[in-house]
Amino acid sequence: MASNRPAQPTSFAPNDTQTFGYAYGKDEGPWEEWNPTADSVRPVRGRHRVSKQRGGGLARSSTVLGVGVIAAVGAGGMATAAPGKPPVSISLPDLSSVTDSAKALISDDGGSSAPKGSATPLTSAGLTSADASEGNQDAGEALRARIIQQAESQQDQVDKAAQAAAQAAAAKKAADQAAKAEEAAEAKAAAAKEKAEQEAKEKAEAARLAELAKSFALPTSSYTLTSTFGQAGSLWSSGYHTGLDFAAPTGTPIKAVHSGTITEAGWSGSYGYRTILTLDDGTELWYAHQSSIGVSVGQKVNTGDVIGRVGATGNVTGAHLHLEVHAGGSATGIDPMAWLRSKGLTP
Known part of the structure; x- marks a missing residue:
């Protein structure tokens, strides 16, 4: 492994024969301090087992596992230095929260201990600006909202079409009834007119015959x-x-x-x-x-x-x-x- 750059001197420095309470022998140490960096820590290449995603957890990979191990080692303090060189202290940020999160998300049996039903969205992929403006942060919820909205829109169209058809049927029925009533009224008026004309005709004929009878007589009487x-x-x-x-x-x-x-x-x-x-x-x-x-x-x-x-x-x-x-x-x-x-x- 390539050596790291020398660390800056610290306020304390252990003696040459002891590093963190460990006494090394004549032919041992002191060893060079190991300061892990992004270049020195490389992921192991090859196929890695990826655990099945469960609930709201993340997929486990060897890279995440490596980060957890590094965090655990770094949290333990300072590594020993190479022989013949003074020990150098290592100052790393507190990664306990990251370690705890990694442990919580990843287990050795490939399972996930993350609580189910987490409110944290899995991903924001597929979210549109309109979804974001409506307060949707989860692509699944946004899709569900769009499906419900589309279904409601289609149902609204169906209801409007049914209402329009019902109104058209009612209007046609009313028009048919009005037409029948008008025809009945016209027929009644025509019948009344015909009856009146017939009565007038009969009356006129009776008057004519009465006047004509004045010029005609029966051929005999008492018959x-x-x-x-x-x-x-x-x-x-x-x-x-x-x-x-x-x-x-x-x-x-x-x-x-x-x-x-x-x-x-x-x-x-x-x-x-x-x-x-x-x-x-x-x-x-x-x-x-x-x-x-x-x-x-x-x-x-x-x-x-x-x-x-x-x-x-x-x-x-x-x-x-x-x-x-x-x-x-x-x-x-x-x-x-x-x-x-x-x-x-x-x-």
């Missing part, structure tokens, strides 16, 4: 309806009834339903005595089975004028007026009941 239009039976040569029968006593007056012109008056086979009244619109009214005729062909008559008498002539089973209506002079008649009602009359 009973016996056979209606279209009624089937063997009594009629066509197989069905072609008019409307007003049963009344013989001699009951027969009236002109509306003003017009007499176009036929006389005997007509199965109709017996028949009178045809042609209205201004071309409609023909046939009065059959009369007991007598009171008008002549070409005569103008007005509504309510007597044109004959009820009888039982022709193909009949009793006294009655057989009335037929032929629109536009057609050979085929129409329902006299419907025609009379269209003129405001109710047989």
